[in-house]
Amino acid sequence: MEKRKIKSVNPLRVGLAGLRLKNPVIAASGTFGYGQEYAQYMDLNRLGGIAVKGLSLKPRSGNPPPRIMETTGGMLNAVGLQNIGVEAFINEKLPFLRQYDVAVIANIYGESVGEYSKVAAKLSAASGVHALEVNVSCPNVRKGGLSFGADPKAAAEVTRRVKGETDLPVIVKLTPNVTDIVQIAQAVEKAGADAVSLINTLTGLAVDIKTRTPRLKNITGGLSGPAIKPVALRMVWQVAKSVGIPVIGMGGILTVEDALEFLIVGACAVQIGTANFINPHAMIDIIDGLEAYLEDNKLKHIDDLVGTFKT
Amino acid sequence: MHKNIFIGEICANDEVQKDHFLMKMYLPRTFGAVLPGQFVMVRIAGLTDPFLSRPLSIYSFSLEQNACVLELLYRVVGKGTQILAGLIEGSQLEVLGPLGTGYAMPDTEKNIVFIAGGIGVAPLSLLAEHLCVNSPSCGPNMTFYLGAQSSRQILGLDKLQSLCYAVHVCTDDGSFGKQGLVTDLIRKDIKKYPPGDTIIYACGPKAMLKTLNTILGGKYRCDVSLEERMACGVGACMGCAVAVKEGSGGAAYARVCCDGPVFGLNQIIWD
Numbered sequence: 001m002e003k004r005k006i007k008s009v010n011p012l013r014v015g016l017a018g019l020r021l022k023n024p025v026i027a028a029s030g031t032f033g034y035g036q037e038y039a040q041y042m043d044l045n046r047l048g049g050i051a052v053k054g055l056s057l058k059p060r061s062g063n064p065p066p067r068i069m070e071t072t073g074g075m076l077n078a079v080g081l082q083n084i085g086v087e088a089f090i091n092e093k094l095p096f097l098r099q100y101d102v103a104v105i106a107n108i109y110g111e112s113v114g115e116y117s118k119v120a121a122k123l124s125a126a127s128g129v130h131a132l133e134v135n136v137s138c139p140n141v142r143k144g145g146l147s148f149g150a151d152p153k154a155a156a157e158v159t160r161r162v163k164g165e166t167d168l169p170v171i172v173k174l175t176p177n178v179t180d181i182v183q184i185a186q187a188v189e190k191a192g193a194d195a196v197s198l199i200n201t202l203t204g205l206a207v208d209i210k211t212r213t214p215r216l217k218n219i220t221g222g223l224s225g226p227a228i229k230p231v232a233l234r235m236v237w238q239v240a241k242s243v244g245i246p247v248i249g250m251g252g253i254l255t256v257e258d259a260l261e262f263l264i265v266g267a268c269a270v271q272i273g274t275a276n277f278i279n280p281h282a283m284i285d286i287i288d289g290l291e292a293y294l295e296d297n298k299l300k301h302i303d304d305l306v307g308t309f310k311t
Numbered sequence: 312m313h314k315n316i317f318i319g320e321i322c323a324n325d326e327v328q329k330d331h332f333l334m335k336m337y338l339p340r341t342f343g344a345v346l347p348g349q350f351v352m353v354r355i356a357g358l359t360d361p362f363l364s365r366p367l368s369i370y371s372f373s374l375e376q377n378a379c380v381l382e383l384l385y386r387v388v389g390k391g392t393q394i395l396a397g398l399i400e401g402s403q404l405e406v407l408g409p410l411g412t413g414y415a416m417p418d419t420e421k422n423i424v425f426i427a428g429g430i431g432v433a434p435l436s437l438l439a440e441h442l443c444v445n446s447p448s449c450g451p452n453m454t455f456y457l458g459a460q461s462s463r464q465i466l467g468l469d470k471l472q473s474l475c476y477a478v479h480v481c482t483d484d485g486s487f488g489k490q491g492l493v494t495d496l497i498r499k500d501i502k503k504y505p506p507g508d509t510i511i512y513a514c515g516p517k518a519m520l521k522t523l524n525t526i527l528g529g530k531y532r533c534d535v536s537l538e539e540r541m542a543c544g545v546g547a548c549m550g551c552a553v554a555v556k557e558g559s560g561g562a563a564y565a566r567v568c569c570d571g572p573v574f575g576l577n578q579i580i581w582d
Contacts, residue, residue: 033547037569040314041545053549062564068542068550070363070391075542079549082564225362254359277543278354278364280407281316 011294011301012287014048016246016268017169017194019131021048021103024263024302025287028250028273029054029107029133029173030079034093035100041280046287049103051197051271052089054135055123056108057115059085069206069215074225074252075274076204078218081109086119090126098128105171107133108162113148117161124166132168134158134193137175137200149175149200152187159191171248174198176228176235185239197248197271198239199232224274226252233261240266240307254282256289266307317342319353319381319406324398327384329463331430332396333370334383338406342379345372346413347438348536348573351383352544353395353404361391364407366541366568368434368514370467381406384433384466410544411572414438414534417449420510422503425455425475426523428493428515432457432466434536435514439474451476456500458493458515462486494522506530513576521581533576539567546570554580 012023026049032038035050044050062082069076084092089106097104106123110116116134123129136149136158148154155172163170172188174181176199185196201222206215214220232251240247249267253259254275262270275282290302299305319336327333352364371382387396398404414434417423423442425435435455442449453475459465461484471478480488481496489496493515504511511533513523520535527533539551546569555565555578562580565571 030549031543031547037543037545037547041316061562062549062552064554065552065564066540067552068540068548070361070540072362073359074362077542077548077550079552082549082552226359274542277548278362279316279405280545 009301011299012290014269014302016248017131017171019049019103019169021269022101023048023287023290024269025259025283025290026051026103026105026248026269026271027276027283028271029105029135031273031276034089035097036093038276038280042284044100044102046284047102048269048287049105049130050097051105051107051133052093052097053083054081054107054109055083055086055089055119056081056110057086057119059083059088064217066215066217067221069221071204071206071223071225071227073227074223076206076216076221076223077201078216078221080218086122090122094126094128103130104128105131105133107135107173109135113158113161116158117165120162120165124168129168131171132162132166133171133173133197134162135173135200137173137177149184150178152184155184156187156191159188159193163192169194171195171197173200174239175200176231176251177203181235182238182242185243189243189245193245195246195248196239196243197250199228199235199251202228202231224252226254226258228252229258233265236262236267237265237309253286254279256286256293259286259290260293260305263302263306265309268306315341317406319404321398321402321404322400324396324400326396328466330387331464331466332385332387334385334395334398336381336383336404336406337378338381340374340377340379342381342406343409345369345381345409345437347441348413348434349409349411350544350572351381351406351408351410352541353383353406355394356403356405361394363391363542364405364544365391365395366538366544368536368572369409369437370433371437371440384430386430407544411568412570414512414536414573417442417446417510420508420532421452422509423449423453424504424509424511425453426493426497426511426513426515427456428458428519429460429464430466431514431516431519432471433514435512436467436470438512439471443474450474455479456481456493456496458482458519459487460484492519492522494519494526497523498526501526510534511576520576520579524576524579524581527576529577531576534573535576535579536572537567537574538572541568544568554582556580
């Protein structure tokens with residue numbers, strides 16, 4: 001009898017909180033614009049997902065410059081969530097993204113719980129959004145953002161309200177600027193979050209010693225880049241073993257080796273952020289590298305690697 | 312076909328004036344053509360300190376049979392440019408570009424005026440060259456005002472003199488040309504150039520552009536190219552914000568890297 005050829009399973013495919021990704025590599029919000037900016041440098045179809053720049057109910061002009069400062073092994077930013085607003089995103093940016101076979105994760109931000117709900121509702125009614133990522137962790141805006149992410153009760157409340165507005169998977173993006181990130185992760189899990197992503201930037205400061213003034217107009221900014229990777233990895237490991245929902249890891253990933261570390265400690269997928277700035281091919285290199293690693297280590301599927309950390 | 316990160320091979324990297332270097336590099340032909348005003352992001356592959364690429368404006372560009380030849384004129388201001396200055400012939404750099412918008416070309420203006428402060432001469436020199444090659448009738452109408460701190464910081468003078476009808480130089484300390492700021496000279500000379508028949512191109516420190524804005528009083532067609540810290544160079548990071556006027560009378564932050572680096576002087580909001 002003739003053997004039927006079984007179509008080989010994509011070894012990088014990830015199912016995550018109802019979100020199907022062709023690989024576990026996602027562009028991190030705030031580092032990839034609305035996808036268009038990098039489309040000329042790569043085939044967006046190769047990516048597992050794109051988390052677009054944080055969207056608010058109304059357009060936001062962002063913080064006055066200077067907004068960025070290079071630091072050792074990374075950078076500080078205080079962009080302040082400059083974005084075109086949810087309506088313009090749906091009308092002007094989503095049609096472009098719909099051309100691609102890539103999961104579109106809409107990162108959302110509000111100054112109040114009500115604003116989060118409204119943004120979530122609008123995006124849920126639009127076609128071409130595959131998940132919501134709730135930003136309760138921006139360190140660069142006065143209202144909302146971090147104040148929701150640093151308090152388990154407030155984080156849970158935002159999560160519950162957003163869940164009530166949408167059938168899309170809800171990912172809650174956590175801040176590392178807290179005493180116990182596990183407590184926040186557990187609170188949003190209990191409130192119905194389908195997944196958590198972590199870490200957002202670490203609040204930092206840089207000083208100009210000639211003028212004795214801050215390097216950033218906002219005074220403080222969020223630190224990203226390889227400088228924060230060990231902190232991120234520690235938090236992802238702690239959260240992954242304390243919650244039942246999937247964890248998306250990020251923080252300073254530049255190479256496939258960095259991405260593998262996050263997967264090994266329990267992240268089901270990774271987001272690549274600041275690396276895109278210095279190497280627009282970073283995500284493609286990481287995807288190719290993951291495939292090669294599985295082959296070299298005789299692993300059939302990426303799931304066989306996730307959470308295999310031995311302590 | 313997607314854009315690449317190009318590998319540039321350095322064939323010269325010389326200190327042409329104190330702390331100012333001219334780097335010449337070969338790039339693949341696919342790098343394509345350059346518009347005057349555009350820039351590149353350069354970095355040393357694999358290096359994470361300094362972490363970010365450096366935006367450098369393009370000083371000259373030419374095509375050879377098998378390569379694009381790019382010249383970058385830069386000033387050593389910090390760690391990143393210090394490392395670039397140490398690179399020797401044969402070293403390689405990752406190059407992203409050409410990036411950003413170019414200067415608008417003159418219509419029928421009789422006077423083409425360039426105003427450069429310090430390293431701001433780099434993109435304007437390419438523009439002057441471009442105009443001479445592509446619209447030879449421009450040459451006799453081009454006047455270049457070049458400002459520098461001292462005679463030891465004057466850049467690209469010979470080339471400008473061969474391209475322009477006149478080059479006026481001033482230095483802060485009077486060690487070459489007239490003493491004073493280039494904007495002092497412009498304030499005196501501006502009467503020679505009727506607004507309707509003049510196009511002005513400027514690049515230099517923010518203080519210079521701000522003063523120029525006051526002198527011109529919104530009456531002139533004037534393109535300026537801005538310099539700003541950048542992380543990505545392609546419009547994604549929103550780091551290089553500049554406040555500009557919006558159609559409705561409001562204000563917004565534009566991105567120097569992709570909405571610019573060339574802006575109409577009248578568009579910019581100077582606080």
